[in-house]
Amino acid sequence: MASSVNNIAATFATVAISSSSSSSSTPATTPPSTPSSINPITFSHPISPQPISASWNPQTTLHRSQRSSLLSLYGPPGPKPFPQISTVHPSPIIRRSKTISVGERLPNATLAYLDRNDNLVTMNVSDLTRQKKVVLVAVPGAFVPVTGSKRFVTGFLQKAEEMKMKGVGVVACVSVNDVHVMKAWGERLGVGERMMMLSDGSGDFARAMGVLVDLGGTSEGFGIRSKRYSLVAVNGVVKSFLLERGDVDDILNLL
Incomplete structure (x- = not known):
């Protein structure tokens, strides 16, 4: 039995030595390259696989050279900045802390109306009263x-x-309503050419006059409006001003 085991061991040793000798004596053959074969690109700094994560930051895990390449292609990490939005500056109308008085010049706000062809017309108060x-x-x-x-x-x-x-050159009605409402109201009243129906849509003129009032506490939805008044202006300067009182006869007596 012992001799059989020794014979088997000797046989395996002989096979291992001969296989090693033949493999060392036979030169390794390299398969011929063909035009269709593609050589893989080897990075000098291999990128280790990373799980997909919203918090993964290439700035902290990649080599500097690779970060530079990614930054040039895709920009810095994180959400893209919002585009710049141009700031709308309010019109340079004086905001009064008190109501305008006789002897002061009317604020040069912009008023608007629709002509008979529904074309929008805007004008400055200075042009209206000049x-x-x-x-x-x-x-x-x-x-x-x-x-x-x-x-x-x-x-x-x-x-x-x-x-x-x-001697009155212009008779005009102004309200914090849009031009369409003012035109429709003028047609309802039958103003024709006797009176201009002017829109102070944003309330700039009423605010500059110091007569703006907030009526937003009701369910009618009035919001910001103008107080009721009538005035006479000559070349833009207030000559008479009746706030929340008086009527057309009072104005006629002041002309």
Whole structure:
């Protein structure tokens, strides 16, 4: 039995030596390269596999040379910055802490209206009042019955020709409403060419006059509006000013 085991061991030793000798004596053959074979690209700094994670930061895990390549292609990590938004600057209208007074110049705000062809027309107050006498009537809102706006404006409308006979060049009604509302209200009142219906849509003119009032506490949705007033201005300077009082007859007596 012992001799059999020795014979088997000797046989395996002979096979191992001969295999080693033949493998060392036979040169290794390299398969011929073909045009279709592709040599793999070896990075000098191999990238270790990383699990997909929203918190993975290539700035801390990649070599500097690889970070530079990625930054040039994709930019820095993190969300892209928001595009710059141009800042809208408010119009340079003076904000008064008190109501305008007689002897002061009307603020040069921009008012607007729709002409008979529904074209939008804008004008500065200085252009409206230059070299002429103007009667300006303001109400909290068009089509508002509870404020007496219709009765107030109708009185000036009925005596517009009489005021023009006293040298008034323009009779105008202004309200913090849009141009479409003001035109529709003018058509309802039948103003024609007797009175201009001007929109102070953003309330800039009322604010600069010191007559802006917040009526937003009601369910009607009035919001920011103008107080009711009437005034006479000559070449842009206030000559008479009646706030929340008076009517067309009072203005006629002041002309």
